[in-house]
Amino acid sequence: MNMKVNIAGVEWNNPVTVASGTFGSGKEYGEFVDLNKIGAITTKGVANVPWPGNPTPRIAETYGGMINAIGLQNPGIDLFCQRDIPYLQKFADTKIIVNVCGKSTEDYCEVVERLADEKVDMLEINISCPNVKEGGIAFGQDPKAVEAITKEMKKRAKQPVIMKLSPNVTNIAEMALAAEAGGADALSLINTLTGMKIDINRRTFALANKTGGLSGPAIKPVAVRMVYQVAQAVSIPIIGMGGIMNAEDALEFIMAGANAVSIGTANFHNPKVTEEVIAGIESFMKENNIKDINDLVGCVK
C-alpha cells in the first residue's frame, strides 16, 4: 500500500501536514505525537523581523469552530533559522514547510532569500491572512497581485513555492489560476474565513481586533467546495485544509482533488489527531482495497 505523495517534486511519506499557526514549529505537539510520522510540518508564519501580534483576546470559540486574530506574531526569520529549523531537522522522515508572511513584497522577498540556503523542503507563502491590515489580504484578493507576488517569490526561492490562497474572494479558481500563471509549484487552501463574534453581555466584540479568521469543522463544506473548484481549474498539486477533524474529513478533501491535506484547529481539540488521521486513511485504504493513495486524488468528478 502506498501512502507517499509527491508535491512539486518533494516526496512526503504520507499526505498529511499541519496547518500553519496551529502547531508552532512542532516542539509543543511533539510531546504528544511522533513528529517523524507526519508527512510534513508546516510552521507558523515567519516574517523578516519579529512581530508582536494583536492585542488580546485573540481567539474566541464559535459553534463548531473558532475565530482567531493572533496577528501573525512571530520571532522573526533570524531566530527562526537559528532555533526552529535545526529543531525540525531532527525529524528526518518529515518534510519541512516554512510559512512566510509579510506586510510588503519586499518583506516577503527578504524572508524567501534568507531561506534560500536553509535546509527546508518547501515554502508556503501566506498571501491571505485576514489579520494583518497593512498587506496580507490585499495580495490574496486581487488576481493581478497574486500573479505578481508569485512571480517575485519564484524569482528568489530555491525551494518549491506553495501559494496559500484566501477563501475571502468571489472566485477562488481565478486566484488559483493567477498563482499558477505566476509560476506557483503548488497551492494550499483554504485559509480562514473572516468572521466576527459579539459578546452580548459586555456589548463588545469578542476579539480585540473586532474580526478574526474562522476555522474548524464549521468551514469544512466551504473548503471542500473550493478545493474541488480549484482542482478543476489548475494542474499543479493542491494541499487541502479547513476543518479536518478525522480521516473521513481528510478523504473528502483528497477525493475533491487535494494531493495532501493539512490539519489545523483539530490539534487544539485532540493533540494526537495527526497520527490518528494518518492511521485512519490507511485503514480506509485497506478496507477498500486501495493500493495507492494517489488513486483517490480527485476521484469524485
Add this chain to the structure above:
Amino acid sequence: MSDKVIKDTIITSSVKMSEGIYSMWLKEEEIAKAAKPGQFVSLYCKEGSQLLPRPISICEIDKKQGLVRLVYRVAGKGTLEFSNMQAGDSIKIMGPLGNGFTLEGKKVILIGGGIGIPPMLELAKSLDANVQVVLGYRDGDLFLKEEFEPYGTVYVSTEDGSVGTKGNVIDAINENNLEADMIFSCGPTPMLKGVKAYAMKNGIKAQISLEEKMACGIGACLACVCKSKEKDSHTNVNNKRICKDGPVFYVEEIDL
C-alpha cells in the same frame, strides 16, 4: 520527554459547593504525581461543537491516592456540561500545564479573589511558611474558606460587607495590618492590578496567576499572551505565553 499527559480519566466525586460553584475530584495518577500548586489542566467537552479545551486550575492534589481536585464556576456551556457529570463518568483532560508557583517566603500572604481562590488551597498546603490567607468574595457565600483554616490565618473581604472587611482584598490587608515578605495571588485582573500596586508600593515580592483565552494550552498557538517588560526569549518580542511561561508571573515581569 515531558510530564504532560492527555487521557480519559474517571471522576471520583462531583459536588455542588454553593450556587454555581462545583468541586470535582479526578483519578489521574500521572497528573497527580507531576502537578505543582498553581498549575492547571485542560478539560475537553463531550459536546462536539465546543472544540477548545477549558483551562481549570488545580485546587488540590492527593499524591498518595493519585487524585486531583478542581473547583470551578459555571460560566458557560463547557463548565455547565462538567457540572452535570457525576462520579463514575469519564472526562478527557490534559495536564499538568503551566509553571505553577515558586514556593518561597517566610511570612506570606495568599490572596484569592472569587474563582481565583481554588488554586491558593494547594499552595497553602504546600508552603513551609507563616501563612496568612486573604479571600475576596462578592457576598456571604464563602466557598472553600473553611478548608483554608488548617493551613493559616484566614481573613475575608466581601463586596457587600456581609462578612469580614467591606471592600476588596487590599482593604482587608490594610484593616488587619498584615505584613509579609512574599505575596501570592490569583483572581480577576482589576484585583491583580491592585495587588501589583500594593506589592510594588510596599516593596514586597509578589507572584500572580493570570488568565487569558486559550486554544492549544501548551504554547503552540500564541493565543494567550500577556505583555512582558523584557523581550521574551521564546517569542522574541515583549510578550509571554500564559499557558506555557505562566500562568504565574512575578509582578515586575509583566504589564497588566
